[in-house]
Amino acid sequence: MINQKKIEKAIKEILVAIGEDPKREGLKDTPKRVARMYGELFSGLHKDPAKELTVFHEEDHEEMVMVKEIPFYSMCEHHLVPFAGKAHVVYIPTKGKVTGLSKLVRVVEGFARRPQVQERLTSQIADCLMKQLKPQGVMVIIEAEHLCMSMRGVKKPGAVTTTSAVRGIFQKNAKTRSEALALIK
Numbered sequence: 034m035i036n037q038k039k040i041e042k043a044i045k046e047i048l049v050a051i052g053e054d055p056k057r058e059g060l061k062d063t064p065k066r067v068a069r070m071y072g073e074l075f076s077g078l079h080k081d082p083a084k085e086l087t088v089f090h091e092e093d094h095e096e097m098v099m100v101k102e103i104p105f106y107s108m109c110e111h112h113l114v115p116f117a118g119k120a121h122v123v124y125i126p127t128k129g130k131v132t133g134l135s136k137l138v139r140v141v142e143g144f145a146r147r148p149q150v151q152e153r154l155t156s157q158i159a160d161c162l163m164k165q166l167k168p169q170g171v172m173v174i175i176e177a178e179h180l181c182m183s184m185r186g187v188k189k190p191g192a193v194t195t196t197s198a199v200r201g202i203f204q205k206n207a208k209t210r211s212e213a214l215a216l217i218k
């Protein structure tokens with residue numbers, strides 16, 4: 034579990050280490066606030082997003098199901114600053130095995146609320162869907178801005194990084210893949 038007391042102590046030490054006074058008015062409650070916030074931002078570490086994915090049966094539906102622009106916020110594990118953007122999830126069910134829109138949103142959130150890198154976030158979502166729904170294929174595309182790049186001026190602010198994870202039929206069949214891509218664009 035997340036130890037908020039330990040986070041509090043650590044944040045206080047960081048403040049001292051950068052030459053701040055953790056006792057001054059504006060900062061005195063900061064360690065506590067950060068600890069509470071981290072508790073929320075990293076809550077995904079202690080949950081199994083697969084459990085969110087309830088399967089419904091919709092008779093013999095074997096057409097593409099797509100949920101575009103699922104907003105998410107995550108934390109870059111290299112710098113502990115946010116990266117945020119949108120996830121697009123596409124899958125083709127097997128024999129009508131589908132899941133609800135809100136379930137997909139929770140899976141994205143569950144994996145996002147951990148120290149993350151965008152590539153892993155993308156494939157974890159795809160693999161979770163493959164495992165739970167056993168669909169014919171899954172494609173996940175994530176577009177995100179990384180504050181560790183924007184804030185430090187390595188890249189232009191607003192620069193968007195795109196990653197994709199392709200599984201099953203989307204991997205084998207170029208036509209199906211480009212059909213999905215066309216729908217996302």
Ligand SMILES: [Zn+2]
Pocket residue numbers: 109110111112113179181182
């Ligand atoms: Zn980073």
